[in-house]
Amino acid sequence: MLKNHLKIAWRNLMKYKFISFINLFGLTIGLTCCLLIATYIIHELSYDKYNTNASRIYRVTRSFTTTEGNISLHLGTVAPPIGPLLKHDFPDVEQQTTLLGMGTAPLRYEDKKFNESNVCFADENLSKVFTMHMVTGNIKSLAEPFSALLTEAQAQKYFGNTNPMNKMIRLSNQVNFKVAGIYKAFPSNAHMHPDILLSFASLNDSTLYGAKNLQTNWFNNSFFTYLLLPENYPVKQMEARFPAFLDAHAPRSSTGMMPSKISKLYLQPLTSIHLTSHLDSEAEENGDIKRVYIFSVIALFILLIACINYMNLSTARSTLRAKEIGIRKVVGASKKELLLQFLSESVLICWMSLLLACILLKLGMPWLSKISGTDLSIGMLLKWQVLVPVLLTPFIVGVLAGLYPALFMAAFQPVKTLKGLFKAGSKSISFRQVLVVAQFAISIILIITTLVVYSQLRYMEKKSLGFDKSQVVTIPWNIAIGNRFEAMRNDLLQQQSIKDVCRASRIPSGRLLDNSNAATVGDSIRPVNLELKYVVADYHFIPTFGITMAAGRNFSRDYGTDSTAFIVNESAAQMIGWKTPEKAIGQRFKYGSTIGTIVGVMHDFNFESLHQKIQPLILIPTDGTAQPFNRIAIKVTGASSATAIAQIQSVWKHYLPDEPFDYNFLDERFSQLYEAERRQQTIFTLFSCIAIFIASLGLLGLSAFTITQRIKEIGVRKVLGADTGSIVLMLSKDFLKLVAIAAVVAFPVAWYAMYQWLQAFAYRIGMPWYVFIIAGVLAGLVALVTVGVQAAKAAMNNPVKSLRSE
């Protein structure tokens, strides 16, 4: 029986080649998209699960609260005493490990020198919490001061084929570390990838951090702290004891508040970090569960469009098969047997599609890896949790797509079909219309989302940030520069392509995470209830970034008192309570432990990405004695950036011959902040094109079929005097009506979805109304061209031919 079903299915496939092609092609593309996106999703969901104890590992995070109780800052990192104290106070904690990221640090071995961005101080417990594999050496060497472990790639980079063991690498041209082992790099689906581990014990050295600091510094929250807890441990109960824990150990705030009132600790499951954690400090940029949802919906949309094609074309074609169905019924086929026959046809076509999709998947995988920025491979699909659903897909899709046509056809009355009285009833046409509307609605939604994402991205790239981000070269600060900075700056300014040079603790495009207590100073010192972020900047910060002043002036050497001067931005001035920027000038102000005078108010500018609102900001001047610097920024002339870079490099080489030279451009750094959105846009654009293409292929098949059905009517109309134009209009009108209905359905859905999406941006476009018109018109045009070309062909036929063919 099945053999007979498959046989006739195959012959039908071959007989209606065009329709079969549309079905096969659509389903293949649909399944390929689904498989590609499934691979991506599987990868995203697999983060950190490679750890043997993944479900028992938690990260300790810390939030800070304003006096109103709002969380103003939530960090993935905590203060250094917290980890060891937690282990001490909570005996259930099986293991605890702490890591400190170094940011960008210059590292050197003989003549090999690089700026490393994944250097971490880590303790020997790291491998007791996380699953790690040593290639040579022992993880225990992390207990010894000034020892280092390297990944294989890093060992190769610095030592080539020589044995790296016991060699000395030099950090920041200050401290030597002895290589004590090689470990296998963390897999791509880990939420962090330290590739050089320095022993945490080294931090006890006061040149690096200091033992006392490690035990008492509750304000430096930059230590990643992980706990290994027992199976099914009541984490919530543990968290409930954290306020008491903080109050027992942490010092009170400067205003005398209990520590638990201004800050909270949390336990975050390791496996949830990658997709759901977007804290103010993360080891790396994480993924986003929303992106996973969005991509899943898109994949299902495309598959749905392909299924609708199948349903539409099969029911449309069913009139041609009416006779066959009638005969089968007459010779004894039951309804069930006919259902099975048609379902086996759709399942067969789905199987063929799946096979083709697997080939396309193989070809498409490297490309998806690239645009999604992840490391994907087909190997991820080779486990039963994935293979079983994949192998079931043809049955599910086959039944989904085939059931309606099968039910529709199996219900044919044999008497009518055999007498040639059969016509697809008006009911079937209306359902088919619903399906076409659904297809076009999906396409229109995808077009709108693509256009809105594009508009928002363009807006972010073009929006004036309130300062000049162009032609600014930035270089990581290197401790080795030390107090030679002024000399180096003067040499740089000698170069004709260089306009200005500054250094700061943070530069625009980075996050603003540092703050201290602020107070106005009048008759008495009155604390300001405000998260006022600070940046330590030199006197050239404002001109280098082209920041404009709303009132007052920049720091200047002409004023002897400027070492205790402050500059705030407009937001800060306003929130502190000064009605106009001018009112702020000359006010006495206390920030941290310094009392000084406000000398200037900057116009607001976007220091951080446009996802973030402009924060109140204060610039603290530096005379260069303290060096909390992070980067040097150099404003160059627009003439030739290559020349400028060469000149900067030569000055660098002169002062720091042994230090690596790395640079990037400020506008590129800003651009990178929107990398995730750009990827999203690429994927949206691509998939909406695919969706529209498949939908229009379906429309092509359907309209071709409809026109064949009406060929006699067209002939009669022509004989009666209709011209080609009126016939094309008549045939296209029906489909255009469907597109119009689809637009009405799609608009509110797309509006709602994109409204939600835009909420993630503090600075966003208004919903662009014209995007809706473009999407509607575009869908209409696609439909018009698809249907119109065929309609014109039919209309230009000699009517005699079509009438004779009856």
Added chain:
Amino acid sequence: MIKISALEKVYRTEEVETVALNKLSFEVRDGEFVAVMGPSGCGKSTLLNILGLLDDPDAGSFLFNGIEVAHFNERKRADLRKHNIGFVFQSFNLIDELTVFENVELPLIYTGVKPAERKKRVEEVLDKVQIMHRRNHYPQQLSGGQQQRVAVARAVVNQPKLILADEPTGNLDSSNGNEVMQLLTDLNEQGTTIVMVTHSEHDARYSHRIIRMLDGQTVTENINSLL
């Protein structure tokens, strides 16, 4: 074999009500060859559809082998049909996508006959209608007469007790038509009951009895064998 009494069938559209069968009664005995004649629209085809369990009557009784089947549901009708009734149509009604062999095999598949047995029986019956040599051809590759012989083969392959033929020679020239009529006569002589609707007096002469219909009723019954 067949006994119908006071059978009624009315077709309704929004405006018109057409009485196709008007209290029709007659009987067909086992082994009979009956021809049904009458002008277009007299209800012949409706009658054949009801006899073939493709359609159900609005009123009246239909005894098939002594069982009342007038109000059988579709599944039961299909079951009864595939074991007992073979059809021959004016327009052959072969499935274009299947070969001669596969077309004839189809009823056996639906009655669940095993493949080896199917092959044997299909070959036997193809032999009988002398179309064995074209077993692997598709219907479009055959002449009208050959297609109708295949259709007859398909009708009899399940060894039905009753064959219903709807103008079996209507699309054939006279020599091909005669061949088909001879086939039906042979089958009848081997014991199969045949009810045939026809316009052709010539074909009707092959039957034992002619039922003439007008406006959904029988008007006369001639007994050919007595002529």
